[in-house]
Amino acid sequence: MIPLNTNLQYLVNIAQKPERIGIGLMSGTSLDGLDIALCRFAGSGLQTEFELLKFITIPYNDHFKDEVRQVFAKRSADMEKLCLLNAYIGNFHAELIxxxxxQWGIKTIEVDFIASHGQTVYHAPARAHGLVNYPNSTLQIGDGDHIAVKTGILTISDFRQKHIAAGGEGAPLALYGDAILGSKKGENRILLNMGGIANLTWLPGDDLSGIICTDIGPGNTLIDAATKKYFNKPYDEDARIAYLGTINTALLDALLDNPFFWADLPKTTGPELFNLAYVEQAQQRSDTTNISPADLITTLSAFTATGIAAFINKYLPGEDIKLFASGGGASNPFIIEQLQKALPALVIADTRALGIDPDAKEAILFALLGNEALIGSPLKIGDNPAVLMGKFSFAG
Ligand SMILES: Nc1ncnc2c1ncn2[C@@H]1O[C@H](COP(=O)(O)OP(=O)(O)OP(=O)(O)O)[C@@H](O)[C@H]1O
Ligand SMILES: CC(=O)N[C@H]1[C@@H]2OC[C@@H](O2)[C@@H](O)[C@@H]1O[C@H](C)C(=O)O
Incomplete structure (x- = not known):
C-alpha cells in the first residue's frame, strides 16, 4: 500500500483521537475584534460532547478597522487593498492566536486544529444582487494557509462556500451549532444572536426537522455606525445614549419598510443593505432628517428590537417558548427591554442559561464546524444543506 503523506497521516491521527482540542475564530460584521474560543470536543453531530476551555476577544485597533473598512461591504474597492488584506488578515489572526x-500557557502542539471564519468583506445573496446567472455569493478573507504556516496548526477555513455550492446562501451557519449544542427535546427554543446582523434559530422541542435559521435584519450595525458618526464612540455602551432619546415612530416605520422584511425564509443580509445610507433614505422618506442624534440612536435601537419582535410574532407565535440571546446585542439593556415589551409571553434569557458564553457562541460554532469537517458526517436537519464545510490548510 502507498504510505500516506504526513498531512494525510496527521488528519487520520486527529480523526482517530478520542478527543480533539480546537480553536474557533470569529471576526464578525461589527469589526470589534477577533473572538478566539479554545474548545474540547469528543464525538460529532448530535452526539457531540463539548467544553469551552478558554475564550478571549482581542479588540482590533483603529488602524486595522480603518484598513478593513476600505473594502468592507463596498460595491467598489481597491483590488490591491483586497489582495493585501487577504494575506495580512491571515497573518494577523495567526499572531493573535x-x-x-x-497568555493561556498553552503550546501550539496541544491544539489539533484551528477553524477560522475569516473576515466577511462582501455578502451578495442572489435575492440582493438580482443578477440572472450569478449564484448566491459571499467573500471571507484572511487566508487559512497563512494561519496554518504561521501557527504550525492545521487550519480549516472558508466554511461558507460549500453551503452556497449545496444550495444555501452561505449563512447563517448557526443552525448546525444551535441544533447540536442548543436543542432540547420537549423544549421550544429560539436562539437569537445579535451581532452586527441579527439572526435566529428556531428549535422546536418535538421535531428538529421543523428548524428555522435565518437572518432577521440589523443587530448593532446601524446603532454602531450612527454612534460613531454622531458621538465618536464605537458603540452605545449599555444603551446610555438610547435611554436619553425617544423613539420616532415615523422614522421607525420607514426603517421597517423594506422588501427584506417580507422576503421568503431563510434569508440573509449584511451591512451592504443595512448601512448609514439606508438610514438617511428612511429619514428623507419620513421627513425626520432633523431629529436629534440621541433620538436617532434610540430609534435605531428600537428598530433592531421591533424587527426581531415582528419576525417572532409572525413566524413563531406561541406561549411555550424560551428565547436565549447571544452576541453583543444581548448586553444592550434597551434592546432586551424593548424585546420583552413586544413579546410579553416569551421567557427571555441569554445563552449562559444553556452553559454557552453569549460572546463566545459564534467562535464556538466555527470550532464545532471544524470538528465536524474532521470527523462528522453531513447533518440533515430540516431543508438545510447537508454538507461538511471548510477547506484544509496544512502547516507543512
Ligand atoms: N455593553 C454593551 N452595550 C451595548 N452594546 C454592546 C455592549 N457590548 C457589545 N455591544 C454591541 O455588540 C457589538 C459586537 O457584537 P458581536 O461581537 O456579537 O458582533 P459580530 O460578531 O461582529 O457580528 P456578527 O455576528 O453580525 O458577525 C458591538 O459593536 C456593540 O454594538
Ligand atoms: C456573511 C456573513 O458573514 N454573515 C454573518 C453575519 O453575522 C450575523 C449574520 O450575518 C450571520 O448570517 C452570519 O454569521 C453567523 C456566524 C452565521 O453564519 O450563523
Missing part, C-alpha cells in the same frame, strides 16, 4: 495561547 499565538498571543492568546501564550
Amino acid at each position: 499565538l498571543q492568546a495561547l501564550d
Whole structure:
C-alpha cells in the first residue's frame, strides 16, 4: 500500500483521537475584534460532547478597522487593498492566536486544529444582487494557509462556500451549532444572536426537522455606525445614549419598510443593505432628517428590537417558548427591554442559561464546524444543506 503523506497521516491521527482540542475564530460584521474560543470536543453531530476551555476577544485597533473598512461591504474597492488584506488578515489572526495561547500557557502542539471564519468583506445573496446567472455569493478573507504556516496548526477555513455550492446562501451557519449544542427535546427554543446582523434559530422541542435559521435584519450595525458618526464612540455602551432619546415612530416605520422584511425564509443580509445610507433614505422618506442624534440612536435601537419582535410574532407565535440571546446585542439593556415589551409571553434569557458564553457562541460554532469537517458526517436537519464545510490548510 502507498504510505500516506504526513498531512494525510496527521488528519487520520486527529480523526482517530478520542478527543480533539480546537480553536474557533470569529471576526464578525461589527469589526470589534477577533473572538478566539479554545474548545474540547469528543464525538460529532448530535452526539457531540463539548467544553469551552478558554475564550478571549482581542479588540482590533483603529488602524486595522480603518484598513478593513476600505473594502468592507463596498460595491467598489481597491483590488490591491483586497489582495493585501487577504494575506495580512491571515497573518494577523495567526499572531493573535499565538498571543492568546501564550497568555493561556498553552503550546501550539496541544491544539489539533484551528477553524477560522475569516473576515466577511462582501455578502451578495442572489435575492440582493438580482443578477440572472450569478449564484448566491459571499467573500471571507484572511487566508487559512497563512494561519496554518504561521501557527504550525492545521487550519480549516472558508466554511461558507460549500453551503452556497449545496444550495444555501452561505449563512447563517448557526443552525448546525444551535441544533447540536442548543436543542432540547420537549423544549421550544429560539436562539437569537445579535451581532452586527441579527439572526435566529428556531428549535422546536418535538421535531428538529421543523428548524428555522435565518437572518432577521440589523443587530448593532446601524446603532454602531450612527454612534460613531454622531458621538465618536464605537458603540452605545449599555444603551446610555438610547435611554436619553425617544423613539420616532415615523422614522421607525420607514426603517421597517423594506422588501427584506417580507422576503421568503431563510434569508440573509449584511451591512451592504443595512448601512448609514439606508438610514438617511428612511429619514428623507419620513421627513425626520432633523431629529436629534440621541433620538436617532434610540430609534435605531428600537428598530433592531421591533424587527426581531415582528419576525417572532409572525413566524413563531406561541406561549411555550424560551428565547436565549447571544452576541453583543444581548448586553444592550434597551434592546432586551424593548424585546420583552413586544413579546410579553416569551421567557427571555441569554445563552449562559444553556452553559454557552453569549460572546463566545459564534467562535464556538466555527470550532464545532471544524470538528465536524474532521470527523462528522453531513447533518440533515430540516431543508438545510447537508454538507461538511471548510477547506484544509496544512502547516507543512
Ligand atoms: N455593553 C454593551 N452595550 C451595548 N452594546 C454592546 C455592549 N457590548 C457589545 N455591544 C454591541 O455588540 C457589538 C459586537 O457584537 P458581536 O461581537 O456579537 O458582533 P459580530 O460578531 O461582529 O457580528 P456578527 O455576528 O453580525 O458577525 C458591538 O459593536 C456593540 O454594538
Ligand atoms: C456573511 C456573513 O458573514 N454573515 C454573518 C453575519 O453575522 C450575523 C449574520 O450575518 C450571520 O448570517 C452570519 O454569521 C453567523 C456566524 C452565521 O453564519 O450563523
